Amino acid sequence: MVVRKITDKILSVGTIDWDRRIFDNLIPLPEGTSYNSFLIRGKEKTALIDTVDPVHEEEFITNLVKAGCDRIDAIIINHAEQDHSGSLPVILELFPGAKVYCTEKCKDLLSSLLDVPPSRIEIVKTGDSLNLGGISLQFIEYPWVHWPETMVTYCPEEKILFSCDLFGSHLATSSLYMDDPCRTEILAKRYYAEIMMPFRNSIKQYLAKIQEMDIAIIAPSHGPLLNNPQWILEKYVDWTSDSVRNTVLIPYVSMHGSTERMVRIFTDFLMERGIGVRPFNLTGGDSGLLALELVDTATVVFATPTVLFGPHPEMVTAAYLANLVKPKTRYASIIGSFGWGGKTVETLKSMIPHIKAELLSPVYIQGAPDEKSRADLLALAEAIAEKHTSDPLIS
Ligand SMILES: Cc1cc2nc3c(=O)[nH]c(=O)nc-3n(C[C@H](O)[C@H](O)[C@H](O)COP(=O)(O)O)c2cc1C
Numbered sequence: 001m002v003v004r005k006i007t008d009k010i011l012s013v014g015t016i017d018w019d020r021r022i023f024d025n026l027i028p029l030p031e032g033t034s035y036n037s038f039l040i041r042g043k044e045k046t047a048l049i050d051t052v053d054p055v056h057e058e059e060f061i062t063n064l065v066k067a068g069c070d071r072i073d074a075i076i077i078n079h080a081e082q083d084h085s086g087s088l089p090v091i092l093e094l095f096p097g098a099k100v101y102c103t104e105k106c107k108d109l110l111s112s113l114l115d116v117p118p119s120r121i122e123i124v125k126t127g128d129s130l131n132l133g134g135i136s137l138q139f140i141e142y143p144w145v146h147w148p149e150t151m152v153t154y155c156p157e158e159k160i161l162f163s164c165d166l167f168g169s170h171l172a173t174s175s176l177y178m179d180d181p182c183r184t185e186i187l188a189k190r191y192y193a194e195i196m197m198p199f200r201n202s203i204k205q206y207l208a209k210i211q212e213m214d215i216a217i218i219a220p221s222h223g224p225l226l227n228n229p230q231w232i233l234e235k236y237v238d239w240t241s242d243s244v245r246n247t248v249l250i251p252y253v254s255m256h257g258s259t260e261r262m263v264r265i266f267t268d269f270l271m272e273r274g275i276g277v278r279p280f281n282l283t284g285g286d287s288g289l290l291a292l293e294l295v296d297t298a299t300v301v302f303a304t305p306t307v308l309f310g311p312h313p314e315m316v317t318a319a320y321l322a323n324l325v326k327p328k329t330r331y332a333s334i335i336g337s338f339g340w341g342g343k344t345v346e347t348l349k350s351m352i353p354h355i356k357a358e359l360l361s362p363v364y365i366q367g368a369p370d371e372k373s374r375a376d377l378l379a380l381a382e383a384i385a386e387k388h389t390s391d392p393l394i395s
Contacts, residue, residue: 001059003067004176006217006225007158009135011039013048013063014221015056018172023083027194028288031187032172035060035083036221038162039067040155042132047074048098049137049153049162050221054086061090071095074130076137077102078164079150080109084221089114101130103141105149124151142166142206144199159216165195166203167232169223178224181231186292187223188232192239193291197325204240207233243395244298244330246388247276251290251322252303253283253314258337258368259305265374266301266335269381275388282314287321294327298394299384300357302348306338310347323352330394331387332357333380337365360384 004012014037020029035052037060046069052060072095077085080102088110092098100121102110107123110116124130129138138154145152146165153162169187178184196203211233218226226232248270254260263279270277278293294300300322304315311319332355334345345362360383363376388394 001063003063009041010158011067012176013037013039013067015052015059016172017056023170028286029170031170033170033222034172036219038219039069040132040135042135044133045073046071047076047130047132047137048072049076050078050084051087051091053083057087057090060087072098074098075100076153077106077110078153078162079147080106080113081147082113085110085114088116092120103149103151109149144202146195154213159214160219161215162219164221166220167218167226168220171223173224175224177227184224185235188235189239189295190288190292193295193325194288197295197327200240207236207240239295242328243393244328245276245296246394247278247297248299248301248384249293249297250277250279250301250303251282251318252279253312255305259303262335262337262369262373262377263303265369266377266381269378270384273381273385275385282318290318291325294322294325297329298388299331300329301333301335304336304344306342306344309342311344319348319351323354326354329355329357330391331360331384333360334362334364337367
């Protein structure tokens with residue numbers, strides 16, 4: 001692990017997790033991640049912004065030693081989740097004079113999750129600041145930038161926004177700053193989809209405020225730092241906007257090929273109408289990619305056979321996840337195949353109340369697709385094409 005200089009007064013002392021492949025036992029990490037932490041030295045005080053996941057506690061302490069850190073007066077905890085706060089107890093032990101600065105809700109969480117003594121914690125609110133001597137930190141509460149206790153920290157002298165999970169990406173890279181926009185964009189978009197998208201409306205408001213700030217560097221708590229803040233701000237404005245792309249996402253699963261054949265036929269019909277299509281096989285599929293596709297697809301068509309009177313369990317999981325992340329999808333439908341009967345369409349519909357999409361007539365057929373099924377799929381493709389052409393939010 002290495003310590004890297006951001007400015008004369010600010011060092012990056014976090015760690016890189018090259019090998020981690022799953023986060024929260026939920027989110028696939030195709031490119032690892034990093035736990036970013038920052039050491040800020042003023043003339044009078046030294047502050048640490050966030051810590052690292054406890055799996056990297058030793059490397060973190062080594063970094064602090066390498067940085068010649070012999071005092072910490074303030075530990076800013078922007079977010080109580082353990083990948084940022086998990087090494088706090090050991091840091092509090094090593095630096096008995098250090099105080100924690102966090103929001104009121106964060107204080108509760110730090111006590112319940114990590115048993116941090118309340119006497120070590122100072123509650124901060126939006127507008128509060130901490131003067132370290134020649135350099136200062138301002139706190140801004142941004143609840144629900146993932147959890148209810150979240151805040152960001154701004155250093156006006158260096159124009160750095162320590163944004164915690166906001167603008168982050170799960171990317172292990174040796175570059176301190178983003179140097180590969182294509183790769184970073186995909187990973188930042190995945191991160192947005194998995195973590196931020198359910199809170200799209202709050203984040204939209206925060207973005208408006210952040211755009212008014214004088215920021216030279218955005219330093220998130222995962223992935224590379226961004227020394228061209230406009231780059232990520234523009235992406236977030238786009239992702240959080242109401243606009244969607246002229247695409248249809250088809251999450252599908254099939255046991256004996258009937259649903260899959262329907263997906264192939266339907267894909268062709270959509271492509272012939274100039275619509276982008278993403279058939280997404282759920283079997284062994286990467287749920288992060290599915291979330292990414294949900295960020296700005298205009299339409300989702302769930303494709304599943306009937307299993308024991310309802311949707312295939314793979315589809316149940318996918319629909320549950322899709323509903324949780326609250327995509328801005330405009331239209332939805334269901335296609336698939338059954339043998340003798342069940343409640344697949346009704347069950348699936350009832351599982352997606354947070355997807356505020358207009359539901360187009362499902363095509364749910366018995367057995368393998370025949371001429372009538374082809375005609376019904378064609379009608380659905382035409383209905384989608386018509387919606388996509390006339391909807392001003394679709395580009
Ligand atoms: C484990 C299992 C359970 C099934 N349960 C039902 C059911 O409850 N109702 C029904 O109509 N068909 C049921 N089927 C039949 C399938 O829905 C039917 O064969 C369908 O065409 C399969 O589509 P696929 O080829 O896309 O897998 C079941 C099939 C399997 C293998």
